[in-house]
Amino acid sequence: MLNRFRQSSYAPGPHTLQFFLDLPQFRKDPLGGFFRAALTYGDVVRYRGVWVTHQLSHPDHIQQVLQSNFANYRKGRGYRILKLSLGEGLLTSEGALWQRQRKMTQPSFQGQQVASFVGTMAENTLAMLRRWETNAKDNQTFDVVPDFMRLTLNIAAQVLFTTNLEADAESIRRTLDIGRDYSVDRAWSIFPPPLSIPTRRNREYRAALANIHGIIDRIITDRRRQSDRISDLLTMLMEARDESGAPMSDKQLRDEVITLLTAGHETTTLALGWTCYLIGTRPDVVERMQAEAAFLNGRTPAYEDLMKLRYSRMVLEESLRLYPPVWTLARTAVNEDDIGGYRISAGSEILIFPYITQRHPKWWQDPDVFRPERFAPENSAARPRYAYLPFGAGPRTCIGLNFAMTELLVALTLILQRFRITLAIDPSQVRPEPSVTLQPKPGIPVRLEKMSPRS
Ligand code: HEM
Known part of the structure; x- marks a missing residue:
């Protein structure tokens, strides 16, 4: 039978020797390297290393992989590495297991549920802002x-377990940092040693993993012993049933909890951080956000108030465009496919970069300029839907999108009700470092000025 793919040609890209020669440079500056490749070779770039990888930048091609032909693309090599840490949680599982878990978890992230988290989001932000008062007073x-x-x-x-993790916070952070650095090293390594070999890194990683498993298992065991019903995400996940009426196993529950904890907190942190970076040199933007929130008269926003904060939402959307915390998405082609007239062989790795497509001059005017107005409905209508994907797209879109946007809007509004925030470093000195997420290096140093309370 004539295979329709036989007629398509391979996409352009560096030849194998060039690929290996360029590798150290790519590792040093992945964003620059992949961006230059997209501008040099076009919408589909083919890399031939130890395995074949295709880089996609065109919104139509992204749609094909993430939406219209999604069944042909499983999560890529990077996620298989993350699986070591996250097990079979939502982010890393596949096929029927993923479908079952997504169905069981989805109700916990619907509007009404997220609305019930606003109080917790606000209380925690206000506690942080009380500490910030001292920073402002001391002009720190x-x-x-x-x-x-x-x-x-x-x-x-x-919101997950009604537990204050303050006591474990430091150890969890360290654990997640170790997990992240380990995953990045493995992703760049051609032949990473199996986890069972007791190298120093492997031992450190396994200890970190055992630590977080211990903390979460303890929380789950305590909860099972409790007779009162506590209304939180963990209870919802424990009470969820699949179509056959079966609950999640303890191991599955642990994987989901680690996944939500990991996927949910660093991404949101970075979105908040990058937003402060961007507005920290733009008093005009801050004033507009504050004017828009003036109807609150200084009170904490409720869930229903958030939809009135249209400009603040646009600021967040623009921040997620310029600095998408998830800067890359990885897939593996199950069967052969044709993308943009190019042959994608079965088993080929696919890389999609929100960072690149969201700054590509084909889709964005003055792509490097911070301009929230580009997200006004009248300015967005003509833009291809898949040119913007900070939360991914298709069936595997971020389940926490609404949760994250709510948390970001609540935190940002509360901050700007109380403080004027100024970036305390030359903006050009802060660079995005692509780890698993897009980290600002050396950080986002700011200074605060306390504003007089609204009468
Ligand atoms: C600004 C904050 C966030 C950003 C930028 C973000 C981004 C993303 C992206 C790009 C994906 C898709 C990955 C892929 O297709 O391979 C994703 C998936 C996911 N996110 Fe988020 N996320 C954020 C916040 C959250 C929060 C708050 C939670 C949970 C509390 C969460 C939980 C998840 C989960 C479980 C998945 C996997 C969904 C699935 O495959 O069914 N995320 N996120």
Whole structure:
């Protein structure tokens, strides 16, 4: 039988020797390397290394992989590495298991549920802002990122298990950092040693994993012993049943909890951090956000108030465009496919970069300029839907999108009700470092000025 793919040609890209020669440079500056490749070779770039990888930048091609032909693309090599940490949780599982878990978890993230988390989000933010009063009084310069890490971890822990993880926070953070660095090293390594070999890194990683498993198992066991019903995400996950009426096993529950804790807090931290970076040099933008929130008269926003904060939402959307915390998405082609007239062989790795497509001059005017107005409905209508994907797209879109946007809007509104925030570093000195997520290096140092309370 004539295979329709036989007629398509291979996409352009560096030849194998060039690929290996360029590899150290790519590792040093992945964003620059992949961006240059997209501009040099076009919408589909083919890399021939130890395995074949295709880089996609065109919204139509992204749609094909993430939406219209999604069944042909399983999660890529990077996620298989993350699986070591996250097990069979939602982010890393596949096929029928993923479908079952997504169905069981989805109700916990619907509007009404998320609305019930607003109080926790606000309380934790206000606690952080009370500490910030001292920073403002002393005119301190401080990095907002560690504070946001603590904030989002506390919020995630409280909505997940009604537990204050303050006592474990430091150890969880260290554990997640070890897990992240380990995953990145493995992703760049051609022949990473199996986890069972007791190298120093492997031992450190296994100890970190055992630590977080211990903390979460303890929480689950305590909960099973409790007679009162506690209304939180963990209870919802424990009470969820699949179509056959079966609950999640303890191991599955643990994988989902680790996944939600991991996927939910660092991403939100970075979105908040990068937003402070962007507005920290734009008093005009801050004033507009504050004017828009003036109807609150200084009170904490309720869930229903958030939809009135249209401009603030646009600021967040623009921040997620310029600095998408999830800067890359990886898939593996199950069967052969044709993308844009190019042959994609079965088993080929696919890389999609929200960072690149969201800054590509084909889809965005003045792509590097921070301009929230580009997200006004009248300015967005003509843009291809898949040119913007900070939360992914298709059936595997971020389940926490609404949760995250709510948390971001609540936190940002509360901050700007109380403080004027100024970036305390030359903006050009902060660079995005692509780890598993897009980290600001050396951080986001700011100074605060306390505003007089509204009458
Ligand atoms: C600004 C914050 C966030 C960003 C930028 C973000 C981004 C993303 C992206 C891009 C994906 C898709 C990955 C892929 O297709 O391979 C994803 C998936 C996911 N996210 Fe988020 N996320 C954020 C917040 C959250 C929060 C708050 C939670 C939970 C509390 C969460 C939980 C998840 C889960 C479980 C998945 C996997 C969904 C599935 O495959 O069914 N995320 N996220």
